[in-house]
Amino acid sequence: MxxxxxxxxxxxxxxxxxxxxxxxxxxxxxxxxxxxxxxxxxxxxxxxxxxxxxxxxxxxxxxxxxxxxxxxxxxxxxxxxxxxxxxxxxxxxxxxxxxxxxxxxxxxxxxxxxxxxxxGNAAQPPAEGGLALDRHRFEAVHDGARVALTAIEFELLAALSRQAGRIWTRDQLMDVIYSDHRVVSDRTIDSHIRKLRRKLSEGLTGDHDWIGSVYGVGYRLQNPDEET
Missing domain, CATH: 3.40.50.2300 (Response regulator)
Structure with a gap:
């Protein structure tokens, strides 16, 4: 219980x-x-x-x-x-x-x-680039390094990791993290993405930017060997 x-x-x-x-x-x-x-x-x-x-x-x-x-x-x-x-x-x-x-x-x-x-869901297997998500601990894992995330940050990264390279719009990401479909501004998603980027960059692979921005469209997951 x-x-x-x-x-x-x-x-x-x-x-x-x-x-x-x-x-x-x-x-x-x-x-x-x-x-x-x-x-x-x-x-x-x-x-x-x-x-x-x-x-x-x-x-x-x-x-x-x-x-x-x-x-x-x-x-x-x-x-x-x-x-x-x-x-x-x-x-x-x-x-x-x-x-x-x-x-x-x-x-x-x-x-x-x-x-x-x-x-409460089980840990996800690694996505491209060796990134794994541990739902039991709300952590991102890469080459032995672990980064603790909030639940919302974790859900954002989980969505981006489902199809590495796919571009997700802000509206699509809002639907992922807010299942009640509340109305929030684009700034809310941008704020979460900034924090998530910083945590991944500092905690996993030095200065690599795991999350790329596509101007006027949205965000996508980037592998460590991709150019930012």
Missing amino acids: AKILIVEDEPRLAQLLADYLRHSHFEPEQTGSAADAEQRVRDGDLDAVLLDLMLPDGDGMEVCKAIRRFSQVPILMITARVEEVDRLLGLEIGADDYICKPFSPREVVARVKAVLRRA
């Missing part, structure tokens, strides 16, 4: 989410503290975190950044901040999904299931 940590300082809302998750056969835990949330993740037995941004002892953004320094556990942010800049920032720092208040508890459960489904 998957363990879901609810980080929410409004007791009624936290209990409502816990009830819906329990009804869907999850094992929910609750805390209203930023410090407790980070410690629970460090304990290492959680499958996902529902993280409110407004906490009495800290900001959820900072909690997310702190967690990402040592864990790739899926994080779903819950907040009343609806401006696009906050949405983009939340995903930039490593959140796997972003849920705006007010919301339906059923929607939250569906989002949790979607994130866990993405994380």
Whole structure:
């Protein structure tokens, strides 16, 4: 049974989410503290975190950044901040999904299931150029080097790796990482691609750019022996 940590300082809302998750056969835990949330993740037995941004002892953004320094556990942010800049920032720092208040508890459960489904598939075999994807750890692997990715970064790379060299448009990539078909700007995809490029370049093969841009079209995976 998957363990879901609810980080929410409004007791009624936290209990409502816990009830819906329990009804869907999850094992929910609750805390209203930023410090407790980070410690629970460090304990290492959680499958996902529902993280409110407004906490009495800290900001959820900072909690997310702190967690990402040592864990790739899926994080779903819950907040009343609806401006696009906050949405983009939340995903930039490593959140796997972003849920705006007010919301339906059923929607939250569906989002949790979607994130866990993405994380629970078996590791993919190597694509051209020897790049392998490990879904159990959300890592990219090449010649013994490993790079930890967020769930969204992993899904982007998984899509690009299915057909090395194929050009993927931004709309196609949005459909891959947002199964609910929400409306987001092109900047969101571009931001994820920039971070993914940097991680792959720095962690796998020196200065090689694994992801090539095709002006006015989209992105494609590039093998190490290709010119950028």
